Amino acid sequence: MSAAMDAALVHYLKNAAGVAALVSARIYPGRAPSSANLGDGPYIIYMNVSRTRERHMGGGSGLALARYQIDAWAASYTEARVLADAVRAALDNVRDTDMGEAGSTVHVDSAVLDNENDVFGEPTDGGQRAPSRVSMDFLIWHR
Amino acid sequence: MGETVDVATGITLAFGTSGFTAELLDITPPEASREAIQTSHQGTTVAHTFTPADLVDWGELRVDLHFNPATDPPIDEAVEELTLTWPDSDTWVFDGFMTNYAGGAVLNEKMTGSATVKVSGDVAVTAS
Numbered sequence: 411m412s413a414a415m416d417a418a419l420v421h422y423l424k425n426a427a428g429v430a431a432l433v434s435a436r437i438y439p440g441r442a443p444s445s446a447n448l449g450d451g452p453y454i455i456y457m458n459v460s461r462t463r464e465r466h467m468g469g470g471s472g473l474a475l476a477r478y479q480i481d482a483w484a485a486s487y488t489e490a491r492v493l494a495d496a497v498r499a500a501l502d503n504v505r506d507t508d509m510g511e512a513g514s515t516v517h518v519d520s521a522v523l524d525n526e527n528d529v530f531g532e533p534t535d536g537g538q539r540a541p542s543r544v545s546m547d548f549l550i551w552h553r
Numbered sequence: 554m555g556e557t558v559d560v561a562t563g564i565t566l567a568f569g570t571s572g573f574t575a576e577l578l579d580i581t582p583p584e585a586s587r588e589a590i591q592t593s594h595q596g597t598t599v600a601h602t603f604t605p606a607d608l609v610d611w612g613e614l615r616v617d618l619h620f621n622p623a624t625d626p627p628i629d630e631a632v633e634e635l636t637l638t639w640p641d642s643d644t645w646v647f648d649g650f651m652t653n654y655a656g657g658a659v660l661n662e663k664m665t666g667s668a669t670v671k672v673s674g675d676v677a678v679t680a681s
Contacts, residue, residue: 467561
């Protein structure tokens, strides 16, 4: 199910208008590929930090709670902030939604933004523009 | 040495008449107790004496469960037979009736609740 949730999350973000307008398909697991360049525009890095699967006496319930770290990367903090806000608008407070491509959807009971923090990079051109990211943790109940 | 310890998974609780079902989490089985009746008298020496009461009280069974708001609990039903089946298929069969049913909804947590059943009479313990 974790691979299915990853795919569903990526599909959802790629199809969220505000997010897609900024990153297109530049949503990567774990780390950006060597070909990714912030000069071409911001991108998203995501990672499943943890996942607990709810059980009962009869076995697995099918319900899981995942913590996803979603980082909005950009060449400047301002751009990273704009991308983070777009991700938050798309994903925070989602309820009872089937995510993913038709035929392989994952049902999301709830997605909430649990924490976010800013990480500033160092300028590399003597100016004020520096790679920056806004790191967000989302708690996603899914089945 | 034979094994006597087991892990609590796969335990089931069947309500014989109402058919009440739920996804069970933690289970506190009925707890048996009986009175110790003091028989000391003026002639008793050294220490008090006691005799066991004839009747045993098996108390209550309590379960924690995944709370489903659509479930109608048998809180107003008559005494019925319940069967508690343990991990290795040992069974406890007893008559009882629900005395409490409660649910909870903590923000962004799964909904859980509890149910309490009063045992009426003896518990028939059967090893598998």
